[in-house]
Amino acid sequence: MKAFQQGFSTFLRRRRARRHFERRPLLDTLAAATKGVPTLPSTTAPPSTAGAVPAAFGQDLLAAARDDPTQALARLRTQADGLDAAEAARRLARDGPNEVQHEPPLPGWLRLWRCYLNPFNLLLTALALLSILSADAKAAVVIGTMVALSTGIRFVQEGRSHRAAEGLRALVSNTATVRRPGQPAPLEIPVRTLVAGDVVALSAGDMVPADCRVLTARDLFVAQAAMTGESLPVEKFVQGTGTTAGVLEQRNLVFMGTNVTSGTATALVVATGGRSYFGTLAAHATATETTPNAFQAGVNSVSWLLIRFAAVMVPVVFLVNGFTKGDWLEAFLFALSVAVGLTPEMLPMIVTTTLAKGAVRLSSKQVVVKRLDAIQNFGAMDVLCTDKTGTLTQDQIALARHADAYGQDTDEVLHFAFLNSHYQTGLKNLLDRAVLAHVELPVELKLEEAYRKVDEIPFDFERRRMSVVVAALVNGQDHHHELICKGAVEEVLAACTRVRTQEPVDASLDGDRAMPTLPLDAALRARTQAVTAGLNAEGLRVVAVAVRTLPPGQTTYSVADETDLTLIGYIAFLDPPKETAAPALKQLAAHGITVKVLTGDNDLVTLQVCRQVGLPATAVLLGAQVEAMDDAALQAAAASHSVFAKLSPLHKERIVRALRAGGHVVGFMGDGINDAPALRAADIGISVDSAVDIAKEAADIILLEKSLLVLDEGVVEGRTTFCNMLKYIRMTASSNFGNVLSVLVASAFLPFLPMLPLQLLVQNLLYDIGQTGIPFDNVDPELVARPLQWNPADIGRFMLFFGPISSLFDLLTFSVMWWVFDASSVARQTLFQSGWFVVGLLTQTLVVHMLRTPKLPFLQSRAAAPLMAMTLAIMALGIWLPLGPLASDFRLEALPAAYYGWLVAILLGYCTLTTWMKRLYIRRHGWQ
Structure with missing residues (x-):
């Protein structure tokens, strides 16, 4: 031991001669990235009504708990240093991966059915069936196309979203520490490849990767409130609780999904995946109601706002048309078509696509x-x-100072700090790595010839310190024990009664003579605190180091032994901004x-x-x-x-x-x-x-990447995703409200329907297709400058404010068709309906650009290429339909050339008034 200490001091002196201070790259900081989170669902405590675990469950766990460690290893046909790689591979092939399928993948047909099963699609299906019963096959085809479009796009997008999520989850490391025969150190392997019979190492901060039987433990505390409801961490031991206790009451069992809060252990894997307690509970639990989160509640509130609006307006449309036209069947079909127009049937698809697109964009931003x-x-x-x-x-901490209690540099404190960091087996933080990297012992110094680890008292967040006990060896025999405590200054000082003095001492620390110390009185405590305050003021993080010398007879130590310590000094670390x-x-x-x-x-x-x-x-x-x-x-x-x-x-x-x-x-x-x-x-x-x-x-x-810049980019992308969802909802709500107002006015005064049910359905279908570009749209920087939250009241106000604008120009279109083009009789209704079909579709499509931004569209803010292409295509198709060969199929007819001059004037007027009203709305209510 003495030779090692002298060599250690010589090494440090030579090192200082080469340089006063050197910041070394801390390669070990990368090791922290190899720990991952098990792919488990959120471990919330299961309610008592959530389904019973089968009575036969847990027999293997109970048997392992009642066995002694040797018997437990033999029962699982393994050994203390774990399974070899070949046997682990065979067991993995036999038992399957260590994963709990909280929500197992649905077969394609069932996922397709769930994509179809929403209130909007059910309403459309009912309308299609009624159209078939009334021999209106064309309407049934159009409605069926709408259902297929909504369901199919959602099915495809959810599939892409699921695959993208799986790919993103694969980016997050996910490993467990296992022993393998013949390997000098434990290995990190993917958690999913863990099998029964593996021996795993656990330390503070680890998630327990499977149901395990504890083989060795040192102050091991496990938080298992998710399993048992116990609010405080539970200490685990090698010995079991008893033969009458249940699985969860066994103190030598740890369970998948719980986490280690302090201490260390080795444990034998007994059950993995679906055979674990958590997996079995999940498989046999009954479905339980879940409280919608803020996002789900926001979507639901908007959906019900539109549904309630439709429930009021559709009966009014039905009654007005029935009484004024006298054809109740046609009035009923028309009212159902209006209901379709009010239904945001693309909402599930838009939400799914936008979220999936947002997640993929966020992944590109780390x-x-x-x-x-x-x-x-x-x-x-x-x-x-x-x-x-x-x-x-x-987060690249380097050791900057190692000083005694008076602030004078000393190698003695570095000597003890090195022993503490080297021998501790708990959660090695960046400070430990900085100490080890700073020392880097030469190969000729044989640490194992000078010291032997005896015990360890792990760190916890109440004490905020940890201790290592080493035996100082003389001629290979224990000479004395040294309890080396390292931790937060206040907590270490609380356990100290003496302070190492400034008197010069021999480099040997072999215990042949007592270390010169003074009692830690109030004056000396104030002096030491002034030293640490000075180091803190320089931006250095200070850790205290204290020692207690003990006779060599004791073999196990606990927190109770962290008393009567002698303060050696401080190690101070620099972590630049x-x-x-x-x-x-x-x-x-x-x-x-x-x-x-x-x-x-x-x-x-x-x-x-x-x-x-x-x-x-x-x-x-x-x-x-x-x-x-x-x-x-x-x-x-x-x-x-x-x-x-x-x-x-x-x-x-x-x-x-x-x-x-x-x-x-x-x-x-x-x-x-x-x-x-x-x-x-x-x-x-x-x-x-x-x-x-x-x-x-x-x-x-x-x-x-641990960076606030990355976080800021992610926040902006999250707001962009939310903005695009909000666009669709606000546009659809206001446009649909305007259409219903127009229908009500026209129905009350016209001798014929302002638009046939089939035409209304085709118009709505084309509008919906145009909306599929919204998830890919650009968002103005101003719209993502502030936090965004759901506000259903604002959506309702927006709908009531902008909806009547389109109704005003619909009424102008009615007047032009009635008086200018003489479409004022039942015989001329096709011309009237064709004229409103084109105006209605173009204004609905233009509103996407008018209301997607508070700025001037096309000039100050331009839509993304996909949305621009979709809307241009739909507008062109809307103008072509009355002129093309399909016009008769949809009961449309070619419009006179003069109509297109009026069309341009109406669209320009619509854009101008909407822009002016937009400014008024922003002054009164803000944009969002």
Whole structure:
């Protein structure tokens, strides 16, 4: 041991002679990216009525729990170092992948049926059947085409969406750590390839990838509220609970979908995939009602708004035409055609296509959408809560200082910090990697000849420290034990009673003489705190290191042994701000998003980083202050503060809930174990591919690059997707409302129908085809500058405001056809209907361009090429139909040449008035 210590000190002196300070690339930071989230559904606690697990279930688990570790391994025909690759492959082929199909893929015919099965298609089908019964085959063909178009496009788009989602999910890493015979270190393998008999390593932050029997455990705590309802993490042991306890009560079993909050373990995989507790429960659960999320509620509210409107207007149209024309059957068919015109039958297709297109676009911006509905919340977000490390800073931490309690550089503290980081087996964070990368021992120094690991006391977020116990070896024998504690300054100081003095000491630390120390009195505590405050003020993150020397007889250690420590000093780390942080914060602010920093780090370091990136931070709210506040006080404080420091996981969750209670749509960006509660509490959880398993499982959106710039681009794309959905709904609602008003007026005064049911259906079909380009449309930058939310009242107001404009020009068209072209009798009704057919279709198509933007269409804002091409094609087809060979099939006739001069005038007038009314609407209500 003494030779190693002398060599260690010599190595450090030579290293300093070569350079004062060098920032090394931290290659190990890439290792965090190999942990993935299991492809499981969200693990919400199953209700008691959700279906019973079969009585026979769990016998294998119970048998494994009651066996001792050796028997359990023998039962599954495996060994302590796991299965070899060939046997694992055979078992995978036999048992299938380790996946739970929460919603198994539907066969094509059933998916097609579900695409068809919506109220709008059912209404159209009823109309088609009535048309067949009334011998109107042409109307039945047109209506059938509309149903086929709506169903077919939705079927194709949902298939593409599903394939795109599967491809995007494949971008998110998804692995488990297993042992293999003959391998010097554990391997990372895809979770889906895990089989019964594998031996897995678990540590803080891991999702449990299958149902397992614990073989070894060190302070292992597992959060399994989703399975048992226990609100606090449960400690797991090697020994079982007893022969009478049930599966969930066994303390040596861990279950798929739960997560490790602290400690380490090795565990034997007993059941995978559908044979796991979670998989069996999912397979036998009865269907339960799910509460619609904000997106679904918004679509439903709009759909019911239009359905209620149709329920009122259609009977009125039927009665008016029945009494004025006397042909009740024709009036009934016409009223049903009006109902079709009021029905947004393309809404499911537009929604599906737009969301799928948005998800694909987001993927090109390094954003993976786990749940398509989350895109709307992404665009509605107005507050973003985020951690500091890796988001505002480079996440490339380097060790900058290793000083004693008085602030003087010393190798002694680096020596102990290195031993702690090297021997700990829990969640190695960036600080540990920075220590290990900074030292890089030469090959001639044999660490194993100087020290032997005895035990470990893992990190948890209550203590905020962790300890490693090593035996100092002399001639290969234990000379004494050293408990080396490393963690947050306040928490380590709380366990210290003495401080290492500044007196010079021999390089040997073999325990032959006592270390010179002083009692940690109030004056010395204040002095040490001043040293750490100075380091924090420089923007350095400070970690305290303390030691306790013990006799070599003890073999197991616990938190109770973290007492009577001697403070050795501090290691300080530099994590410079990202160059992109400041411009990203400006862009987020420009898009109406307030950024709040929620961190467990020191407040002085956090404030320094915030100042460097230009984030306003005049005051910081500490975790202790949050703890003392009630919900009302916290809601006010959360709104007025932008920086929160020294937070626990529950503090973060409370702050997120307080912001939501204040009416904000809150996004939370996190990647650690301590972020999981807040990720679940937020409207939209955002994580990164390098995050721990539980953080990714809790998130709705995964960033493939941890950057606020990437996040800002994703927000804009989410708002673009939402804008395009909103376009279709607003255009369709206002256009349909105008058509119904026109029909009501014409029906009351004309001696014939203003348009035949077949013509109305064809017009609606062509309009719907024109709308298929909307998901690909451009969106004005101004429309995505602010957060967007569903507002059904605004849609209703928009419909009532712009709908009558088209009715006004419909009435002008009626007057022109009646008085100018003498289409004023039943004998001349075909001319009248042809004239209104063309005007109605062209105004409906033009409204797409007029209402897609608050700007001047075609000049200040142009539609995307697909939408432009579709609308031009539909307008050309509408003009050609009365002239072409199909005119008689649709009971249309060629229009006189003079009509087209009137047509141009009517369309120009319509565009001019709509533009003027648009400005008036914006002044009164804003655009959206």
